[in-house]
Amino acid sequence: MKKIVSIFLLLFLLTSGFRLDGTIDTNAKIKAVFIYNFTKYIEWPQTYKEGAFTIGVIGETSLYSELVKMTETKKVANQTLEVKKFISPSEITKCHILYICRDKSGNLSEILKKVKSNSTLIVTEENGLMDKGAGINFVIKENRQKFELNKGNVERYKLKVSSNLEALAFTVK
């Protein structure tokens, strides 16, 4: 009998639990889905509808690798998707969407100056940045990712916002 008890124990020791994968970033995937949706509800000027559709990321975030993964399977209309990573505001080049990570939030005014002549959707993830020039700001409400929309800040860059996006935003200014 003892022999069999030890078989049960051995099996238990060998197989207890699933391995947790620390590399999974669930929030990054959700944000990537949001960002891809923004491309459907916002219209860029005609000159931005040729060539690649560029998403710039400034700062350190796992969203960057998630967006790169997205470029492998998705397009925006007929435009291929590309993702660029910038370390500092001075590196920023023309992009359709610019995602500013939390660690670069302090550079917002400098970044806005850099992109002011472009048609760029500015997306941030820090409370209060809606009032400082961001077009869309990710916020956390009841443990969920939501977004705030500042229509004026979006349209300042010659972008058109669909009313459907307004309806889906947590708050609209």
Next chain:
Amino acid sequence: MIKRFYILSLVVLTVNSAFGQFIGRDGVSKALFFLQKNELDSAKKYIDEAEQDQNLTSQSKTWYYRGLIYKDLYKAYQKDDKTSPFRFTSVESLKKLLSIDTTKEFSESAQKMFNYLASTFYNDAARSLNPQTYKTSEEYYNIYKDLIVLASAPTDFTQQDIKFKLALASMLNQNLEKQTKKDSLKIEEVKGIYTEIIKLDSNNGSANYNIGILYYNESVDIINNMDYDMDLEELNRCQDVCTDLFLKALPYMLKSHELHYNLKETLIGLANIYHGLNDLEKEDFYKNELRAISSENENK
């Protein structure tokens, strides 16, 4: 001619003396005769006849010897057959014996046989513990418990139940890990087994940890399988489902942490759950604890 007569007489005498022993004897005695000679097939023939005889079915000895003969038949012919009919017949006969053996004449011997049969069911429960036959394993484990109760005084099976259920859940869990497309009914079944363990022992680290991981993984799988094209309304509904799953995982992982079970993995789990819940402060708290124990281990 005379020589032939002598030979024939000798044969008749021999046959008569063999069968002569049976004259006036019942089926049970005949079965016992062959059992003692280890001629099990003949013993079976007579005990089966006895089992049809109304005069014998009310007697304890009929059921005792039937149990004994079928137990020996099982040992001789069907020991490797998990579905052995001989073994079930033996059990059934001994149960019948207990119900009619008011004088307790055969009780002690029957208990020994129940003990032996119980151990064979236990062994087969262990051998059947795989994704294809685990229901048999559960069934045999329950038979084992029934027989142990019949063999001796009431026993507390709590610890054994926990061990068995952990082994069962771990085996099913491991099998789930191998599947690319997860079977949601199986996930629920495994969760159910861990829940049963927690009811038996709320401080069971393994069950708390594993059920927490199951809820966590379920949520992660939903998120990983999201298409980037998913519309925002659907995304919000998915977030509701995933948040609910992360919240369900949380108390189990916190309990695992409280118990210091699998501490490193539990801390990773807690950090990931809080990350999923967008609670970055608490995520950092557990990441820091993880760093602290990692550096402690490095310094050792």
